Amino acid sequence: MPREDVMKWLRSQYMPHIWCPGCGHGVIMHALLRALCALDKDPDKTVISSGIGCSSRLPGYVDTCTLHTAHGRSLAFATGVKLADPELTVVDVMGDGDCTAIGGNHFIHACRRNIGICAIVMNNNIYGMTGGQASPTTPPGAFATTAPYGAIDPPFDVCHLAIGAGATFVARATIAQPTMCENLIKKGIQHDGFSVIEIVTHCHTQFGRKNKRKEPIENYNFFKDNSVMKAKADSMSPEELKGKIVIGELFQKDGEMEYTARYGQIIDKVSG
Amino acid sequence: MPKAEFWQGNKAIAMGGIAAGCRFFGGYPITPSTEVAEVMAEELPKLGGKFIQMEDEIGGIAAVIGASIAGKKVMTGTSGPGFSLKQELLGFAYMAEIPLVCVDVQRGGPSTGLPTKVSQGDVFQARWGTHGDHATIAYAPSSVQECYNLTVKAFNMAERFRQPVLMMADEVIGHMRERIETPDRSSIKVVDRKKPTCAPKDFVPYLADESDDIPPMAAFGDGYHWHVTGLTTNDWGFPTNDSHDIDKKITRLLRKVDRYRSDIVEYEAESYEDAEVLVVSYGCVSRSALRAVRELRKEGVKVGHFRPITLWPFADAELEKIVADYKIKRVIVPELNMGQMFLEIDRAIHGKADVVSRTLLNGELFKPAQIAAYIKEVA
Numbered sequence: 001m002p003r004e005d006v007m008k009w010l011r012s013q014y015m016p017h018i019w020c021p022g023c024g025h026g027v028i029m030h031a032l033l034r035a036l037c038a039l040d041k042d043p044d045k046t047v048i049s050s051g052i053g054c055s056s057r058l059p060g061y062v063d064t065c066t067l068h069t070a071h072g073r074s075l076a077f078a079t080g081v082k083l084a085d086p087e088l089t090v091v092d093v094m095g096d097g098d099c100t101a102i103g104g105n106h107f108i109h110a111c112r113r114n115i116g117i118c119a120i121v122m123n124n125n126i127y128g129m130t131g132g133q134a135s136p137t138t139p140p141g142a143f144a145t146t147a148p149y150g151a152i153d154p155p156f157d158v159c160h161l162a163i164g165a166g167a168t169f170v171a172r173a174t175i176a177q178p179t180m181c182e183n184l185i186k187k188g189i190q191h192d193g194f195s196v197i198e199i200v201t202h203c204h205t206q207f208g209r210k211n212k213r214k215e216p217i218e219n220y221n222f223f224k225d226n227s228v229m230k231a232k233a234d235s236m237s238p239e240e241l242k243g244k245i246v247i248g249e250l251f252q253k254d255g256e257m258e259y260t261a262r263y264g265q266i267i268d269k270v271s272g
Numbered sequence: 273m274p275k276a277e278f279w280q281g282n283k284a285i286a287m288g289g290i291a292a293g294c295r296f297f298g299g300y301p302i303t304p305s306t307e308v309a310e311v312m313a314e315e316l317p318k319l320g321g322k323f324i325q326m327e328d329e330i331g332g333i334a335a336v337i338g339a340s341i342a343g344k345k346v347m348t349g350t351s352g353p354g355f356s357l358k359q360e361l362l363g364f365a366y367m368a369e370i371p372l373v374c375v376d377v378q379r380g381g382p383s384t385g386l387p388t389k390v391s392q393g394d395v396f397q398a399r400w401g402t403h404g405d406h407a408t409i410a411y412a413p414s415s416v417q418e419c420y421n422l423t424v425k426a427f428n429m430a431e432r433f434r435q436p437v438l439m440m441a442d443e444v445i446g447h448m449r450e451r452i453e454t455p456d457r458s459s460i461k462v463v464d465r466k467k468p469t470c471a472p473k474d475f476v477p478y479l480a481d482e483s484d485d486i487p488p489m490a491a492f493g494d495g496y497h498w499h500v501t502g503l504t505t506n507d508w509g510f511p512t513n514d515s516h517d518i519d520k521k522i523t524r525l526l527r528k529v530d531r532y533r534s535d536i537v538e539y540e541a542e543s544y545e546d547a548e549v550l551v552v553s554y555g556c557v558s559r560s561a562l563r564a565v566r567e568l569r570k571e572g573v574k575v576g577h578f579r580p581i582t583l584w585p586f587a588d589a590e591l592e593k594i595v596a597d598y599k600i601k602r603v604i605v606p607e608l609n610m611g612q613m614f615l616e617i618d619r620a621i622h623g624k625a626d627v628v629s630r631t632l633l634n635g636e637l638f639k640p641a642q643i644a645a646y647i648k649e650v651a
Contacts, residue, residue: 014510044472044495049338060499060510065492067341068501069334070364076331080338080346083322084296085493088342106334109327267317 002030005037011063018057022216024175024201028122029058031181031199032091038186046089049078051098054129054203055122058093072103075110078117086116086260089189096123097135100156104136111165111194115259118188118195121158124203132206143210162196163251169195170251174223175202177247184249193258200245274453281419281445284452285375286311288423289347291460294373295321296344298335300328300354303387304443305377308349329357333374337361340370341500343491345427349375351443352385355394355401362436363402364502366525369478369487371430371465373423375439377446378555380635389635390443392555392608396615398438399584405522407529408584409536410438412554413445417452422581428463429536433529434486440583442608444556444637465489472496477509478521485528529585539587541594543569544576549651550600550625552578552591552617557606557638564643568651575647576600583613588620595624602650606630606638626650 002010010033019025036046043064050056052071059066065088069077078092099107099121110117126144127133134144137158138151162170169191171184181199188195202208202219213219223245230248233241279287286308289297297312313323322339326332329350336346350358355376365372380386381393394401398410409429411422423439430437468475468488477498480487487507490496503511504518512518529536543565544550553561558579565577578594580587595603603625605614611629618627630646632638 043497045493047492060501064497066497066499067338067492068499068503069337070360070502073330073334073361076326076334077338077341079324079326079331080296080298080335080340081342081492082338083324083335084339084342084344085491088493105327106331109331263317263322267320270317271320272318 002033006030006033009033009036009043009063011061014061017061019054020205022204023054024124024219025055025058025122027175027178028120028181028199028201029061031178032120032185033062034182035185035189038182039189041089045087047078047081047091049074049081049090049092051094051103053095053098053127055093055095056098072098072101073106074098075103075106075117075119079110079113079115082115082117083260083263086264090117091189092117092119094119094121096121096125096137096158097127100136100158100161108161108165111162111167111196113259114166114168114193114256116193118185118191118197120185120188121196121198122201123158123198124201124207126203126207128203128206132210142207144207158198159196159250167196168193168253168256171249172198172200172245173247174200174227174245176220176223176227180247187249193256274455277452277454278449279416279452280307280447280449281413281416281441282307282377282447283311284416284419285349285423285439285441286315287454288420289373289427290315290319291420291454291457292424292427293345293462293464294347294427295319296336296339296346297323297348298326298339298346299332299348299350300326302329302351302354304379304446305349305351305375307446308375308377312347329354330361333358333361333372336372337365337370340372341492343493345371345431347373347375349377351377352379352381352387352394353383355397359397359401363404363406365436366402366406367502367504368500369434369489371434372436373426373430373439374436375441378440378442380633386635388443390556390608390637391633391635392442392557392612395440395583395609396612398440405526407435407526408438409433409435409529409582410440410584411581412440412583414555414558414579415445416448416450419445420452420454424460428461431463431465432486434465434489435529440555442555468496476507478505479507480524480528485524485531533585536582537585537587537590538581539579539590540581541578542576544578544594544598544600547574547576547598548601549575549604549647550578550595550602551575551604551606551643551647552580553606554580554583554613557608560638560640561606561643563640564647567640568644568647573647573651575651586616586620588616591617591620592622592624595621600625603627604630604646604650606632606643606646608632608637
């Protein structure tokens with residue numbers, strides 16, 4: 001059972017959730033709620049936005065201001081919320097298809113603007129809700145219902161994409177490091193700018209059944225065995241890093257003014 | 273004191289929106305509607321409002337939906353291809369009952385079509401563009417003055433009915449400059465969305481008041497926790513597969529507008545009392561049509577004019593009554609499309625007069641003489 005303070009953030013009346021038993025998404029939701037508790041956030045002033053997919057059902061279970069938008073569009077909705085009321089804490093949760101395929105344009109532009117939103121990308125390398133189709137993060141060679149002979153598309157590295165597009169805090173963990181998930185989300189929410197926390201999770205139901213990782217524990221062990229902290233990864237060769245998941249704080253740039261603050265300066269300058 | 277201005281239609285739309293309380297605009301540049309965004313970019317921050325140029329058309333409407341949920345009065349603007357792109361999220365706003373005004377300054381289509389030339393090709397897309405059933409409120413301004421006045425109304429309707437309202441302008445009206453009078457701000461009637469008065473713990477976000485079928489709307493940050501989704505929901509705003517809840521939600525979405533049809537429907541009609549021929553036209557076409565009608569009247573031709581101001585809901589019963597009461601023999605519908613509203617007009621009249629469609633699709637505007645010739649053909 002989650003702690004009492006975490007339970008207060010839950011809409012327990014809508015349980016059981018829709019996620020499969022053993023799904024990694026619950027670990028991420030729990031880490032997010034612990035982070036919100038640790039930061040003593042006010043549910044009246046907190047917004048959790050999402051797109052469409054398994055991951056995007058997360059906000060529905062959280063007792064705060066929640067916004068379940070359209071596929072890929074959550075960051076654009078969240079941008080409107082944040083700019084309209086910069087006092088709100090805005091967290092955006094997306095899946096890998098949501099964020100990097102249909103919502104890719106919104107993602108890179110939210111990074112570029114450096115708007116004060118914490119984006120959590122729940123990356124399970126597959127479209128789970130629709131039955132296991134290949135996503136932009138499906139590893140080459142992996143099988144999916146729309147890649148029955150193995151995926152041939154080179155995948156996106158979500159964190160590299162975010163850094164390249166101008167996000168000012170970028171970090172990664174896997175669901176095998178729940179405390180790190182909590183701490184990184186906490187830092188992401190505290191960061192005064194656009195933060196991206198990629199959390200590598202699994203879909204044993206859809207990805208696992210086609211890729212010999214059918215049991216949740218196999219996925220957990222895979223993440224545990226293949227995660228490498230950034231400090232260590234920095235001294236490893238590209239050959240040694242093949243197949244590894246680099247975790248920890250990957251990038252931080254301070255001193256960039258947050259978007260709504262920049263707009264606030266315009267208002268101060270031109271309003272009478 | 274009213275103030276005289278010499279404005280472009282697009283500027284009048286933006287200024288009308290601001291007068292109605294619009295404090296957030298999200299959009300993407302597209303001809304021939306860009307000036308709406310440009311005026312908003314300049315004027316909104318002066319009033320503490322916000323403007324954002326989003327990365328695409330979909331982002332533009334997404335941002336304004338987000339801002340509306342955060343309590344602002346919001347607008348987005350677009351043309352042609354951009355209106356197609358916005359359809360999905362217009363559906364979201366109908367479903368989640370989020371007030372917004374969307375301007376479509378129509379240009380020639382389909383596809384990229386004629387970016388700088390006029391058309392009325394989007395009037396049925398306004399009605400049925402997004403998937404699923406929904407009630408549409410859409411205005412067709414025919415002057416710069418109406419661009420201003422009807423945008424104020426569009427905001428009031430959006431706030432009152434908690435749904436998108438469409439300003440279906442066209443390239444000619446959007447870019448034309450003419451004299452308008454802006455009323456004193458204090459004399460403008462402004463409607464604000466209904467807010468909940470109950471304690472946050474008692475708030476049922478989509479439980480509509482029986483008196484008007486419209487649920488009060490909290491803003492994020494007001495202390496009310498609620499869930500917004502495009503899924504079909506129960507009164508609690510949570511996804512449902514319960515057939516009773518589904519039916520209740522969808523029928524109410526249509527009923528909340530339908531039951532106030534008479535508050536919404538607007539039209540203007542002139543010289544129809546003894547007319548044998550009635551021209552029905554809207555938007556920029558009505559300017560040419562009215563001139564033709566008035567000149568032919570001087571020659572003794574018994575012709576009148578009917579101009580729908582709301583395209584949707586369409587003034588069907590009102591038009592039918594005029595045709596029936598005054599024994600109109602023929603109705604001519606000139607449009608800058610292949611006869612879209614003609615279908616609705618023909619349906620409305622129920623065979624009480626012969627209805628003919630006259631179309632122009634070459635990017636030009638009907639000249640009054642052309643419409644006069646159509647009238648003479650049948651008079």
